[in-house]
Amino acid sequence: MGEFKHLVIAKFKEGVNVEEIVEQVEKVVSDIDSVKSFEWGHEAEGQEMLTQGFTHVLSMTFDDKEGITSFLTHPKHLEFCPTFSAAIDKIVVLDFPSLLVKPPPPPSLPPPPSPPAAAAPSPETVPPPALTSTPLPPPVPTSATAPTLASAPAPA
Numbered sequence: 001m002g003e004f005k006h007l008v009i010a011k012f013k014e015g016v017n018v019e020e021i022v023e024q025v026e027k028v029v030s031d032i033d034s035v036k037s038f039e040w041g042h043e044a045e046g047q048e049m050l051t052q053g054f055t056h057v058l059s060m061t062f063d064d065k066e067g068i069t070s071f072l073t074h075p076k077h078l079e080f081c082p083t084f085s086a087a088i089d090k091i092v093v094l095d096f097p098s099l100l101v102k103p104p105p106p107p108s109l110p111p112p113p114s115p116p117a118a119a120a121p122s123p124e125t126v127p128p129p130a131l132t133s134t135p136l137p138p139p140v141p142t143s144a145t146a147p148t149l150a151s152a153p154a155p156a
Contacts, residue, residue, distance in 0.1 A: 003036070003098040004065050008058040011090040018042075018056065021087050025058060028080045034067035035060050053090060061098070068095050 012018050022040055029035040040058045043051050062068050071077055 002100065004062045004068050005094075005096055005098050006060040006062065006068050006071065007094045007096070009054045009092040009094075010056045010058070010088050011054045012056065012087050013089045016087045018087075021084065022056075022058075024080060024083065028076050029060060029071075031076050032071055032074050034062055034070040034074075036063055036067070037061040054092070065095075065097075 012021070025040070026038065029038040038058070038060050040056065043055045043057075060071070062071065
């Protein structure tokens with residue numbers, strides 16, 4: 001089976017420093033090897049009627065169900081639970097196998113560097129002249145091949 005998710009949907013009590021609590025969660029999950037990844041976020045404006053008062057989501061990914069069990073029973077998690085629970089007004093927790101429907105696109109490659117500003121071409125960058133297929137003129141006779149008076153026929 002694939003990865004497992006631990007999803008926490010929460011509403012924090014009034015006056016709780018949420019950033020401080022999330023920093024503590026980040027420290028706890030960083031110290032527990034079975035946590036493959038951790039993401040969190042705050043409810044975006046515009047959906048208040050659908051959130052039922054919940055404001056934050058914390059999501060952890062594990063290789064398998066045993067990873068979640070290892071996390072939930074880890075001493076650092078158990079030590080932090082009372083602090084987290086004291087800050088929560090409402091909470092929903094879901095643990096579930098993750099079914100990948102649409103994989104993320106592969107990372108895009110950075111664009112190639114821009115060529116430098118136009119400058120006079122250096123001799124190394126000047127392309128050689130193009131070869132042509134123009135026929136060569138007939139060879140010019142040389143002294144070795146040119147007729148001489150001695151070998152020329154006499155006029156008639």
